[in-house]
Amino acid sequence: MSLLVQKFGGSSVADVAAITRVARRVVDTHRAGHEVAVVVSAMGDTTDELLDLAAAVNPGPPPEREMDMLLTAGERISMALLAMAIEHHGVRARSFTGEQAGMRTDRSHGRARLLDVTPDRVRRTLDEGAVAIVAGFQGVSEDEDVTTLGRGGSDTTAVALAAALHADVCEIYTDVDGIFTADPRIVPAASRITRLTVEETLEMAAQGAKILHLRAVEYARRYDVPIHVRSSFSDAEGTWILVGRPLTSHLEDDMEDPLISGIAHEMSLGKITVVGLPDIPGTAAAVISAVGAVGVSIDMIVQNVSTSREGTSDISFTLPVEDGQRAVAAVQAMQHQIGFVDTHYSSQIGKLSLVGAGLRSNPTVAGRLFAALAEAGVNILMISTSEIRISVITDQDRLAEAVRVVHTAFHLDAETPAVVHGGTGR
């Protein structure tokens, strides 16, 4: 007998049919002799509908405490319905709010951090042979106020619950069969990754692969929680994310290849180039600070001696495309003070990231990557690396092809194409 935490996102409980399907899976797991604690998000569009109502009654940013009170109604509905659907199959089920499940957080409404997880009632429910259902995304503060954990919070709830219950595995259900070597919508030959380390998962997630929320993966690393990302539409094995095991890859049998896990990509990036910066210490920092001051996070930065003007340098950086105009305005406002010549902005930038074990120490990887891109005529605009990642910036309209040729060059192509089931994921 194992103890499993199963997490189902909003699209997995979007309507009555979906809830019924999830209930059947939970019941099957329970009947197979396992203890099951379920974490569930709000149904499909519930959160968006509640946000619309909030904006209608209070167009200013509404009070955060009340926003949390409002949004947590969503999981209350989905978890109660799921409990009813499970009971309809003859298995006892009890739903618990974040507070009832012992999810204690700080007071930061809308982005609360977990301080303590004491799922005593969940434990007792499992001991009684029933299924426990816990509201994802929510907790209770020291002030006994309802809090939410922010984007991806249900993943964090699931991993934290699994850690506190010493679960054998935290299963994250999604609409694909796990994590793939590349996005199957771009690379039809993408194959499912059998195992990933937490570090690789973090790099994949940070580089744009829509897998798991970063916080949940970090939590899994800290508390050594094995995660199994799998499809809610099938019983197939998904991708295991494991902590504290030696770095391995799904291609471990092929000794000639580097241990590439997969390719992440990000389509919607912008790039700002500040041209002709005076070659004085602190000018680059002044540019970057100006962008940070308007709340924009910079991704990659490259500084070069200017090709156009002697004694000056150019600095380029990438950022989320939706922040582009704001950042450009912030930089331009500093032109007189900093003394640069001009700014260029492109909203047509993409990023490809190769993630895997020991990439930096393997000299052949970068070479093979650049050769593949060159052969396909894809221009590399910027490069950055970490111990287990190499990222390149390309023109957006060449990115999909770049992902495909690199996927092939590293022998990641599967013999049979990946199958993607309905929905948009999460």
Add this chain to the structure above:
Amino acid sequence: MSLLVQKFGGSSVADVAAITRVARRVVDTHRAGHEVAVVVSAMGDTTDELLDLAAAVNPGPPPEREMDMLLTAGERISMALLAMAIEHHGVRARSFTGEQAGMRTDRSHGRARLLDVTPDRVRRTLDEGAVAIVAGFQGVSEDEDVTTLGRGGSDTTAVALAAALHADVCEIYTDVDGIFTADPRIVPAASRITRLTVEETLEMAAQGAKILHLRAVEYARRYDVPIHVRSSFSDAEGTWILVGRPLTSHLEDDMEDPLISGIAHEMSLGKITVVGLPDIPGTAAAVISAVGAVGVSIDMIVQNVSTSREGTSDISFTLPVEDGQRAVAAVQAMQHQIGFVDTHYSSQIGKLSLVGAGLRSNPTVAGRLFAALAEAGVNILMISTSEIRISVITDQDRLAEAVRVVHTAFHLDAETPAVVHGGTGR
């Protein structure tokens, strides 16, 4: 400075416009220097929508604990939105669940009784100069489970909160200007009642006047809470329901009239007559027990010597029309055992009740009532009385006219017709 509890039902917070209107009223009351605690129901159709979802995932009677978890999402949404709308007007507001407001109940899910009300957080919120908003209808059990108080529960929450806070008044907002001498949809000349005793209110409510839930009025009597039933569409005075004051009426100046408060009526009643019951002790009880055994509540009972068959008696009783067929079947199943001759059933029965102070002791009242009905040609089928009520059963198709002629006969007609605003009330 007074402390007011203001209760708004589902139709008062049915949509964004309605919530905005309620927010403005609360803000105005607060700005006038009063402390305001608000009790709010779920928005309009929310409860029905949630019930539909529950029936879809679990067609059997769904587990009551989970049903309470589900339904309490409704007030969570309305109260958070109302808090946001109030904050938008620059007044601080905090919403509280039943649990946070200290509404402790027994474990009877779906029909919980209040055991203890300790609104410490509400009190602190008022002390800080903010508006407190409390979810109606809900509480928390000794097991820390979410409970609901059943039909009319939000009225009970409001009165209980007013009692615990020693509020000066509990205002119950509805879509008419208070309680009327008769239903204005039937009697256009109905006039608003200025004051009612709790006892009169209980009789009016029990006899079909849709005013306040009985439990709330009983709670008000026990804890001496003054209630003000008034319109959410105007600032006009409504009807005050007062405890422990001498019985008075809105017509107290007119010494020649009995102290009639108003006329309640109930359109949809059924009447079962069991004909030719053997004149043996216990046969009437056997009939009534058979009906009770299938969960049907009987309203009025009359037993007579049978006009058709010597040595036997007839028994007639009224009941909610939706229970009619079930009750008839239960009685007929006993025919052999009890030995009566036949049953007659009519679903076309109505009830008119005259409520007021000391009716039984005033011999002119019954006479004037019967004379008015006789003059209008309305046949009286059954009669029952209490200290402050006389009820008559008539044919349903004559009931509206009966209410009008009695209203006129007791000089209750107003000079200007009552105005009824939109909605279906609560």
